[in-house]
Amino acid sequence: MRINLALQKLEERGLECGIVLKPENIYYLTEVFPTAFAVLLLKEEPLLYLSKMDIHLVSKCKIDVDIIENFKKIHIPFKKIGIEESYMSYKFYRKKLHGKKIEDLDFIDEMRKIKDDKEIEKIKKSLKIAEKCMKEIIDLDMEGKSEKEVSAQISKCIKEKAELAFLPIVASGKNSAIPHHSPTNKRIKKKDAIIIDLGAKVGYYNSDITRTICSSPDEKFLEVYSIVVECQKAAIKECYAGNKIKNIDIKAREIFREYNLEDYFLHSCGHGIGLEVHEPPKISKNSEGILEKNMVITVEPGIYKEFGIRIEDMILVDKKPKILSKLRKLP
């Protein structure tokens, strides 16, 4: 059981207790996904505090559970404590842990980075649904529809078979130049570049793909499009076990630099994906660490000028990179 490995790592670090608050981490360690605030105490006898709202989860839990009415009452009688530093609020720290020796529970991230067979299976299922919906949308005639309408249609398509990993992005024309654009009432025109970024969730595991299309592309569009494709291909080639993680992002920037486009690549080149849509490893030029077999990551270079083009696929890291998404990349 994963929780035993976590306890072992806790002990190796000389920590008396770990406090796990992030629902995805609680699920990863206990197979119970809380729907309300919950606290997992990693200690010799692990204990999961659940809210009354999650009383229905008690029977599913393989470790001790306590239903608690008021989390203020939780007492943590330890001195050396592991926490999720990026997740725990300062307030929780101040109220419960001030003056104690604190360390990051980074080993949970490390564990989660490497997916086991069951996790990869769920990710593949989730990706298959995402790809099917992407294909349906790409094959549509979107002219005259609003970004919101297309986004609503994507949501409906995904929700028929899975859950939404996130609210689908549909960004057309000038809006495509905004990486995190929220769909608006803007109507899609024939010559618009349209970025579609969507993902499904199956059994708590996410997928995330992006395509950029244009029903009547001009030369400028086709030129940038082919550069982004070239860039993504080169970046994906870097996704092999043993390579430095940052080499993926560095390679992408190198390609864009050749075309004087580096300044228009506004985000990092990708991210780990699994229980969260964005999870470690982050794939940027400053990332530390080495790619390992069975990491699942996205590679998503993009250029944002007068219009935007982004292409995102999911990669299973192995001796050679395995591209999990099968969808074509023609504009």
Next chain:
Amino acid sequence: MRINLALQKLEERGLECGIVLKPENIYYLTEVFPTAFAVLLLKEEPLLYLSKMDIHLVSKCKIDVDIIENFKKIHIPFKKIGIEESYMSYKFYRKKLHGKKIEDLDFIDEMRKIKDDKEIEKIKKSLKIAEKCMKEIIDLDMEGKSEKEVSAQISKCIKEKAELAFLPIVASGKNSAIPHHSPTNKRIKKKDAIIIDLGAKVGYYNSDITRTICSSPDEKFLEVYSIVVECQKAAIKECYAGNKIKNIDIKAREIFREYNLEDYFLHSCGHGIGLEVHEPPKISKNSEGILEKNMVITVEPGIYKEFGIRIEDMILVDKKPKILSKLRKLP
């Protein structure tokens, strides 16, 4: 401008600088809603650090903006600092603020609790769309459809006119006994209690309403239903300016106690709503503070036994409570 009031309160508290990270708070103070990580420094000359991904927002911003590639580089040369204690991660605190005098920026919450006319207008618009979609769904024959299908239909309905405040909850039969149930493939039966909890978002402002319906209700359902209606009515009566916030929740529990149902009311009675679906004031039996004119809150008592019943409406606090939602409450 709100930011000037915030600066004044900062000074009153003897703080040299406030660090605002929560996007809703940044929007509240600057009218710019970041889509990526951003840092607002509240100080004599306020400064908003935005990521390159939000470069398109610069022209909309009325205070100084700095586009920053790496937030690690932000330097905070102050000793007495206000932060959002519940929002800032321990990691941010440790890296940037360790050893400094820290205080909560609770006055931003206090400001946000009281809505101005424009905010109330947006909330009303958002609620109108939510109610229209709720009505459409209630009038449907849901028998045989899956919870997911109904939820997808709600999403589509909301997204035609607004954004989703949150993923709609559709919980039928036994699932209705789970307050935060996520829609499943379970098919809805004629005798199922069905909880529908949905909300829209217009101009960043949210709505949130819940209805419980049953196309073929038995006596047990009707009995509990009428108790929840009675409870909600009594609780709403408490929503007047000058009353203690906790009296709403206490009244709801009092009514349920009369029917020996108090133990089946698994959550607090409501919450403030505005830029966030759940925002201060929390309405529980332990809440401190007084209801003030132009707070907007929800009142949502519920009973969760073999099946669940929850009814939620939005209230504008005034001399007398103003119920903003117009939708009927028949099962």
